[in-house]
Amino acid sequence: MGRFKSLFKEADAAFNGAYKKELKGLMGLSQEEIDAIVPDTEDLRVYSVLIKVVEKASKENLSKAQLIDDIKQLGDVAVKIACKVPGLDILLNE
Numbered sequence: 001m002g003r004f005k006s007l008f009k010e011a012d013a014a015f016n017g018a019y020k021k022e023l024k025g026l027m028g029l030s031q032e033e034i035d036a037i038v039p040d041t042e043d044l045r046v047y048s049v050l051i052k053v054v055e056k057a058s059k060e061n062l063s064k065a066q067l068i069d070d071i072k073q074l075g076d077v078a079v080k081i082a083c084k085v086p087g088l089d090i091l092l093n094e
Helices: 002-015 020-027 031-037 041-060 064-074 076-082 086-092
Strands: none
Touching: 020 041, 020 086, 031 076, 041 064, 041 076, 064 076, 064 086, 076 086
């Protein structure tokens, strides 16, 4: 358990951070919703990276502008996925 202590701290920081609702929404997408957005298995990696980007933004309390920029840099697939999450959709369409 001790060797995972830092990972638990990081997860707690992300899930209690600035974008906790968005992160939970992103991780709460059903398999059907994800498959509808990213039918290509290769694009599924983008979903995984997007989760990491939002986790980092939440943990580090990044600005909305920085989070938006990071998501857009991941490409169209990431933006489509993010737009399925209400909080991220609002940010991307402001």
